[in-house]
Amino acid sequence: MRVSVDPKSVESSPSVSAPANESGDAAPDGQGSVPVRTPGDDEARGEGNGASEALRPHAEDAFAAELAALAAQDDRPRPARWKLSPWAVATYLLGGTLPDGTVITPKYVGPRRIVEVAVTTLATDRALLLLGVPGTAKTWVSEHLAAAISGDSTLLVQGTAGTPEEAIRYGWNYARLLAHGPSREALVPSPVMRAMAEGMTARVEELTRIPADVQDTLITILSEKTLPIPELGQEVQAVRGFNLIATANDRDRGVNDLSSALRRRFNTVVLPLPESADAEVDIVSRRVDQIGRSLDLPAVPDGIDEIRRVVTVFRELRGGVTTDGRTKLKSPSGTLSTAEAISVITNGLALAAHFGDGVLRAGDVAAGILGAVVRDPAADRVVWQEYLEAVVRERDGWADFYRACREVTA
């Protein structure tokens, strides 16, 4: 028997209402007093419902005004069930100014072509694999793509070594299963199944951490665009608009390598590290500014010199050579990614706000840098000390930073 799922029946299943319920486990009816937001529920996004109070709003909520402005002025053709045309999705990610003067802030700072290829892939029948070293915005880009294309970035499976097949396919509400036997009502759809039924974008994070046999569940979904439910003699066929974005870390390669059969189902886009120090400073200050505002921290302009310094230290240690190319350096074991620079600066701003005079200074970032650089206490400490004495100490205008680092390193 071949049955296409009525999206309504999937939606009305009680156990798909919690965005955090990614494992497909049954959620109890009547969620107590904890407010639960239904993904895709537009009503729930209004004022005063808790969404605006969220510590980290979803991209589609945080940038709702930009998305609405883009949708209103976007007269290019949209693929089936896309909220925006591919051009508008790329503009949402890369930023720009609309004809009516609305400014779209850049979300991703990097080569335009990469974003264009990623967006175009999602308009075809191939899925998108975002690959890159840690902290290159794979998760960030995936969330924003889903928000711009489907208006919902919450159809997410978090990949871990323990991700079961049910997280990608479907599970059962055991109370209903026992009471009524296998039926549509007892079935708990996974985020991927919901995306297929509703023609939305599904996301799988850290694909290569998922055990190989579970990963292979995706092969039928991506090549046949169907998800069989043998227990019911039914299947869920993906409707137009469905696609999938997976992210994977370069460094995890070899943990659970993608089978070549699965890899063929994806177009791979590699996200690079920021090409220049200026680009990286730009990324860090934008993001820190956003995070800082939500935490009521001091404004970034006061801290731009420290941001530049953190980025310089990270880039030099990562690259194994000083900016002027004169001194070779040993690289520490940590990744020293842009994401880590962002958190070092955010922590520094919090220190400055709560225990300093509100201006980000060398002393506020030194401990954070040390923590990011020295991951392996034995080997990395030697690398750091060499860098401190050979580079930081000698550099003009870095005396305050040298002192602050010596203080925390000792």
Ligand SMILES: Nc1ncnc2c1ncn2[C@@H]1O[C@H](COP(=O)(O)OP(=O)(O)OP(=O)(O)O)[C@@H](O)[C@H]1O
């Ligand atoms: N090129 C970039 N443009 C904009 N933001 C960036 C860029 N690179 C990094 N970031 C920022 O870095 C942060 C971390 O990115 P994210 O978590 O998406 O990295 P990731 O590649 O998924 O890392 P991991 O492999 O550890 O999962 C985000 O807040 C993002 O804003």
Ligand SMILES: [Mg+2]
């Ligand atoms: Mg990630």
